[in-house]
Amino acid sequence: MKLLRAEFHGSPEVPCVKCDRRERGLAWGDFCSQCLKERSGRASRLASRISRPVVLLMGLYLAWKIPVTPGARVYAIIAVVGTYALLWKIVHTIAMEFLPR
Numbered sequence: 001m002k003l004l005r006a007e008f009h010g011s012p013e014v015p016c017v018k019c020d021r022r023e024r025g026l027a028w029g030d031f032c033s034q035c036l037k038e039r040s041g042r043a044s045r046l047a048s049r050i051s052r053p054v055v056l057l058m059g060l061y062l063a064w065k066i067p068v069t070p071g072a073r074v075y076a077i078i079a080v081v082g083t084y085a086l087l088w089k090i091v092h093t094i095a096m097e098f099l100p101r
C-alpha cells in the first residue's frame with residue numbers, strides 16, 4: 001500500500017514538458033524553471049512590442065483631444081502609464097499560456 005501511494009503521489013521529480021529536465025515539485029505537463037524563465041522573456045518581449053504602439057497612439061490621441069490644463073495632463077499621463085501596465089500584463093499572461101513550446 002505504501003509503495004502504491006508513492007507511485008501515484010510521491011514521485012518527487014517530474015520531467016519538464018519541453019526539455020525533459022527533471023525537477024522536484026513540478027506538476028505533470030509543466031515547464032521547468034529554466035524553460036519558464038525563457039518563456040517569460042519571450043512573452044515579455046511580445047507584450048512590450050504590442051503595448052508600446054498602442055500606448056503611443058493613445059498618448060497622441062489624448063494630447064490632441066484633452067484641454068490644455070495641468071490637471072488634465074496629469075490624468076492623461078496616469079491613464080497612459082496605467083494602460084501600458086495593464087495591457088502589458090494581459091498580453092504577457094495570454095502569451096505565457098498560448099506561445100508555442
Ligand SMILES: [Zn+2]
Pocket residue numbers: 016017018019020021031032033034035036
Ligand atoms: Zn524545461
